[in-house]
Amino acid sequence: MLLVEILRGSKVESRHSGAFVVADSEGRLVLSGGDAGRAIYPRSATKALQALPLLLSGAADRFGLTDTELALACASHTGTELHAGTAAAMLARAGRDELCLECGTHWPTSNSAALALAAAGRKPGPLHNNCSGKHAGFICTAIGTGRDPAGYVSPDHPTMRAVTQAVGVVAGTDLAAQVPAVDGCSIPTFMMPLGALAAGFARFGSGSNMPEGFAQAAARLRRAVAANPVMLAGEGMFDTLIAQALGETAFVKLGAEGVYCGALPALGLGFALKCDDGAPRAAEAATAALLRHFLGPNPVLDRLASPTITNWNGIEVGSIRPCVV
Amino acid sequence: MLLVEILRGSKVESRHSGAFVVADSEGRLVLSGGDAGRAIYPRSATKALQALPLLLSGAADRFGLTDTELALACASHTGTELHAGTAAAMLARAGRDELCLECGTHWPTSNSAALALAAAGRKPGPLHNNCSGKHAGFICTAIGTGRDPAGYVSPDHPTMRAVTQAVGVVAGTDLAAQVPAVDGCSIPTFMMPLGALAAGFARFGSGSNMPEGFAQAAARLRRAVAANPVMLAGEGMFDTLIAQALGETAFVKLGAEGVYCGALPALGLGFALKCDDGAPRAAEAATAALLRHFLGPNPVLDRLASPTITNWNGIEVGSIRPCVV
Numbered sequence: 001m002l003l004v005e006i007l008r009g010s011k012v013e014s015r016h017s018g019a020f021v022v023a024d025s026e027g028r029l030v031l032s033g034g035d036a037g038r039a040i041y042p043r044s045a046t047k048a049l050q051a052l053p054l055l056l057s058g059a060a061d062r063f064g065l066t067d068t069e070l071a072l073a074c075a076s077h078t079g080t081e082l083h084a085g086t087a088a089a090m091l092a093r094a095g096r097d098e099l100c101l102e103c104g105t106h107w108p109t110s111n112s113a114a115l116a117l118a119a120a121g122r123k124p125g126p127l128h129n130n131c132s133g134k135h136a137g138f139i140c141t142a143i144g145t146g147r148d149p150a151g152y153v154s155p156d157h158p159t160m161r162a163v164t165q166a167v168g169v170v171a172g173t174d175l176a177a178q179v180p181a182v183d184g185c186s187i188p189t190f191m192m193p194l195g196a197l198a199a200g201f202a203r204f205g206s207g208s209n210m211p212e213g214f215a216q217a218a219a220r221l222r223r224a225v226a227a228n229p230v231m232l233a234g235e236g237m238f239d240t241l242i243a244q245a246l247g248e249t250a251f252v253k254l255g256a257e258g259v260y261c262g263a264l265p266a267l268g269l270g271f272a273l274k275c276d277d278g279a280p281r282a283a284e285a286a287t288a289a290l291l292r293h294f295l296g297p298n299p300v301l302d303r304l305a306s307p308t309i310t311n312w313n314g315i316e317v318g319s320i321r322p323c324v325v
Numbered sequence: 326m327l328l329v330e331i332l333r334g335s336k337v338e339s340r341h342s343g344a345f346v347v348a349d350s351e352g353r354l355v356l357s358g359g360d361a362g363r364a365i366y367p368r369s370a371t372k373a374l375q376a377l378p379l380l381l382s383g384a385a386d387r388f389g390l391t392d393t394e395l396a397l398a399c400a401s402h403t404g405t406e407l408h409a410g411t412a413a414a415m416l417a418r419a420g421r422d423e424l425c426l427e428c429g430t431h432w433p434t435s436n437s438a439a440l441a442l443a444a445a446g447r448k449p450g451p452l453h454n455n456c457s458g459k460h461a462g463f464i465c466t467a468i469g470t471g472r473d474p475a476g477y478v479s480p481d482h483p484t485m486r487a488v489t490q491a492v493g494v495v496a497g498t499d500l501a502a503q504v505p506a507v508d509g510c511s512i513p514t515f516m517m518p519l520g521a522l523a524a525g526f527a528r529f530g531s532g533s534n535m536p537e538g539f540a541q542a543a544a545r546l547r548r549a550v551a552a553n554p555v556m557l558a559g560e561g562m563f564d565t566l567i568a569q570a571l572g573e574t575a576f577v578k579l580g581a582e583g584v585y586c587g588a589l590p591a592l593g594l595g596f597a598l599k600c601d602d603g604a605p606r607a608a609e610a611a612t613a614a615l616l617r618h619f620l621g622p623n624p625v626l627d628r629l630a631s632p633t634i635t636n637w638n639g640i641e642v643g644s645i646r647p648c649v650v
Contacts, residue, residue, distance in 0.1 A: 315511060
C-alpha cells in the first residue's frame with residue numbers, strides 16, 4: 001500500500017509503499033495495511049526486546065545500572081558525548097571499557113557531534129556507534145551471568161542465545177531454527193512476521209501474555225526510556241521527539257531500512273511497520289500518522305506526520321503527506 | 326516496475342520500484358520499464374542542459390572559462406576545496422565572488438571535506454553548495470550578456486528564462502507555460518516526461534535534432550566533463566566513476582529524488598530514470614545495469630550495478646540486485 005507521498009510544490013515527486021500491522025497481545029489484528037502476512041528484518045526496532053535479558057538475568061541490578069543507562073541499552077543513539085559517555089559508564093560498571101565492544105566504529109550520526117569531534121582533532125571510536133548502549137548491555141549481561149563477553153555478537157554465544165530467545169518469546173515465534181543475517185553492528189538479525197512483531201510489542205507495552213518477570217522488565221525499560229528520551233536517539237530525532245511528547249503513552253523505536261515497531265500501552269496495542277524501500281522519512285511520517293489515529297491529535301504528531309520540506313535557503317518547497325490511515 | 330532489490334544475507338530486505346525510458350534523438354522509444362508516459366522533476370539531472378546558455382551566449386568564451394570550470398557548471402559536486410575553489414575562480418572571471426551566489430549554504434556532501442572544514446575551525450559557505458558551479462555559470466551567463474545577476478534564481482530573470490528555454494528546446498517540450506516548483510538551490514524545477522528527457526539527452530549526446538550551435542555547445546560540455554570527471558561529482562561518487570571508466574562513451578548525471586539522465590553518444594541514445602521513492606542507491610544500480618545492457622560488460626559497471634553491502638566491521642552483510650534489464 002501507499003504509505004507516504006512526497007510533494008514538491010503541489011505535485012507528487014516521490015512515493016513510498018509498505019505494510020503495517022497493529023495488533024493486541026493475543027495477536028488479534030486490529031488494523032493493517034499492505035501485506036500484513038509479510039516477514040521483515042526488524043533490525044534495531046527490537047532493541048528494547050533485546051535488552052530484556054539484561055534485566056531478567058539480574059545483571060542490571062548487580063551492576064546498579066541507572067534508568068539513563070537502561071534507556072541507552074534500548075537506543076539507536078546519535079553518538080554525542082553524552083551517549084558515548086553513558087555507554088562507557090555502563091561498561092565501567094562491569095569492569096570493562098570500549099575495547100570490549102564488537103559493534104564497529106562510525107562517525108556520530110549527529111552532524112554537530114561529528115563536526116565537534118573533528119574540530120577537536122579527534123576520531124570516533126566504538127562508543128560513538130549508534131548501537132554502543134545495546135552492546136554495553138550485552139556485555140553487562142554476559143559478565144553479570146559469569147560469561148566471557150568475547151564473541152558476544154555471535155548467534156552461538158550464550159548471551160546472544162538468551163537475547164534471541166527473549167525476542168522470540170515476546171513475539172511468540174521460534175527463531176532458533178532460522179539462519180540469521182548479520183546486522184550493521186554484527187549481531188544476528190532474524191526475519192519476523194509483521195503480525196508477530198506487533199503482538200510482541202503489544203505484550204511489551206501491556207505486560208500481558210509473557211512469562212514470569214518479563215512484564216516487570218518491560219515496564220522498567222519503558223519507564224527508563226520515557227524518563228530519558230534523549231538517550232533513545234538524540235535531540236530532534238523522531239524517536240526522542242515522540243518519547244518527549246508522549247512519555248509512557250507510547251513506546252516507539254526505529255529499525256534500519258524503514259522499520260518502526262512500538263507499543264501503545266494504555267490501549268493494549270502494538271504495531272510494526274515496514275517501508276518497502278527502507279526510507280526513514282516515510283517510516284517516520286507513517287508511524288506518526290498511525291500514532292495520531294490511535295491516540296488522537298497532538299501538535300508534535302501533526303508536525304511529524306506531515307513535515308514541510310525546506311531548501312538550503314529555508315524556502316518551503318514541498319511537504320510529506322502520509323496515506324496510511 | 327521493480328528497479329532494484331536490497332538483499333540482507335540471502336533474503337530480500339527492501340525493494341525499489343520506478344520507471345525508465347531509453348530513446349533516440351527522434352524521440353523513438355528504444356526500451357522502457359514501468360510507466361514510460363510519466364512526468365518527473367528531473368532536478369539536477371538536467372544541469373548539463375541548463376549550462377548550454379553559458380556557451381550559446383558566448384559568455385564562456387568571453388570570460389575564458391576552462392574545461393574544468395565548464396565541467397563544474399554541469400556538476401552536483403561534493404564540496405571539496407577543489408570544487409569550491411573552481412567555483413570561486415569562475416565567479417572571479419566575471420568580476421564577482423561568492424556573495425553573488427543565491428544557492429544557499431550546506432556542509433560539503435563529502436564527509437571528509439566536511440570534517441576537514443570543521444577540523445580547521447571553518448564553516449561552509451555557498452561555494453560548498455553542491456550546485457555552486459552551476460550557479461557560477463548562471464552568474465557568468467548573466468554578466469556576459471549584460472544583465473545584473475541579482476535574482477537570477479527567479480523563473481522570470483532573463484538568464485533563468487534562457488536556461489528554461491534551452492532545456493525545453495533540447496527536450497522538445499514547452500516549459501514556459503508551466504508553474505514550476507522550487508529546487509533545493511532555489512532555481513525553478515519543471516515536470517518533464519521521461520520520454521522527453523530521454524530524447525533530449527539523445528540529442529545532447531548525438532548533436533542531432535537541435536538548433537544551430539546547440540550540438541557544438543553540447544559536445545564541448547560532454548568533452549569537458551569526460552576530461553574532468555572529479556568535477557562532475559567527486560572522488561568515489563557514481564557519476565565520477567562512470568565518467569572515469571567510460572569517458573566520452575557515456576554522459577550520466579544524477580538528480581535529487583532518485584533521478585538519472587544521460588546519453589550514450591555512440592549509440593545515439595539517451596535515457597531518463599526515476600526511482601519512485603527517491604533513493605540514490607537504487608537509481609545508481611539501475612542506471613549502471615542499463616548502461617551495461619547497452620555498452621556491454623565492464624568491471625566498473627558490474628560493481629556499480631551490484632554493489633555489496635558491508636557493515637561497520639567490514640563484514641559483507643548483503644548486496645544490491647538490479648532488476649531493470
